[in-house]
Amino acid sequence: MIGRIAGVILHRARDQVLIDVRGVGYIVHVSERTAAGLPPVGQAAALYTELLVREDLLQLFGFPTMLEKEWHRLLTSVQGVGAKVSLAILSTLGPEGLGRAIALADWASVRKANGVGPKLAQRIVLELKDKAPSVMALGGALTIDAGDLIGAGDVAASGGAEEPSGPSTAPAQATDARPASAAALSGQAMADALSALTNLGYGSSEAAGAVAEAQAREPSAPMPALIRAALRLLAPKD
Numbered sequence: 614m615i616g617r618i619a620g621v622i623l624h625r626a627r628d629q630v631l632i633d634v635r636g637v638g639y640i641v642h643v644s645e646r647t648a649a650g651l652p653p654v655g656q657a658a659a660l661y662t663e664l665l666v667r668e669d670l671l672q673l674f675g676f677p678t679m680l681e682k683e684w685h686r687l688l689t690s691v692q693g694v695g696a697k698v699s700l701a702i703l704s705t706l707g708p709e710g711l712g713r714a715i716a717l718a719d720w721a722s723v724r725k726a727n728g729v730g731p732k733l734a735q736r737i738v739l740e741l742k743d744k745a746p747s748v749m750a751l752g753g754a755l756t757i758d759a760g761d762l763i764g765a766g767d768v769a770a771s772g773g774a775e776e777p778s779g780p781s782t783a784p785a786q787a788t789d790a791r792p793a794s795a796a797a798l799s800g801q802a803m804a805d806a807l808s809a810l811t812n813l814g815y816g817s818s819e820a821a822g823a824v825a826e827a828q829a830r831e832p833s834a835p836m837p838a839l840i841r842a843a844l845r846l847l848a849p850k851d
Contacts, residue, residue, distance in 0.1 A: 629642045716824070
């Protein structure tokens with residue numbers, strides 16, 4: 614199973630990218646959001662991947678972070694949600710926005726994605742309400758961009774370390790850690806706040822809803838502020 618692919622971009626389209634890995638071109642299907650964030654043709658890129666295997670079809674789907682890949686797996690577990698619909702939802706909301714929408718039972722936001730009707734949007738929110746908090750709690754740990762990792766020009770098998778490879782003709786990826794993105798900081802703050810609230814005895818769905826609402830009101834709030842805001846939302850109303 615291919616879990617990550619890195620190489621040189623040969624062609625870019627709205628919903629897919631062709632990546633050369635040591636002379637072999639891999640077509641990787643991506644969301645429009647992911648495609649827009651990839652470097653131009655001729656430069657190195659890396660994506661975490663999910664391989665779809667059918668009797669007459671093999672397709673690779675790519676994601677910039679493991680968090681987005683985990684959301685894809687969760688979405689496609691819902692009846693009626695195929696890979697393309699999952700990518701459309703992630704393109705519209707992003708992983709953090711999707712987590713907030715599910716935690717807040719905001720199916721109208723999910724409905725905005727192409728190919729998602731009201732019944733399907735409600736089913737997604739209903740079926741994933743209890744599963745989403747576990748992914749949201751891992752947000753900070755899973756937001757490392759695939760392109761930040763060393764080793765352009767390789768394909769890694771999922772579930773293990775990348776196999777050692779010889780010299781590559783692909784441009785080397787930067788080995789220095791880049792500054793954390795706003796999404797990574799937001800995901801880490803949400804994960805830490807969720808952990809703190811569950812340690813205080815709140816249920817995971819209850820805590821996720823409160824943290825999501827607090828973060829929706831103030832997206833850049835640090836973890837302590839998120840916890841305080843969430844506790845106010847969870848406090849008994851007179």
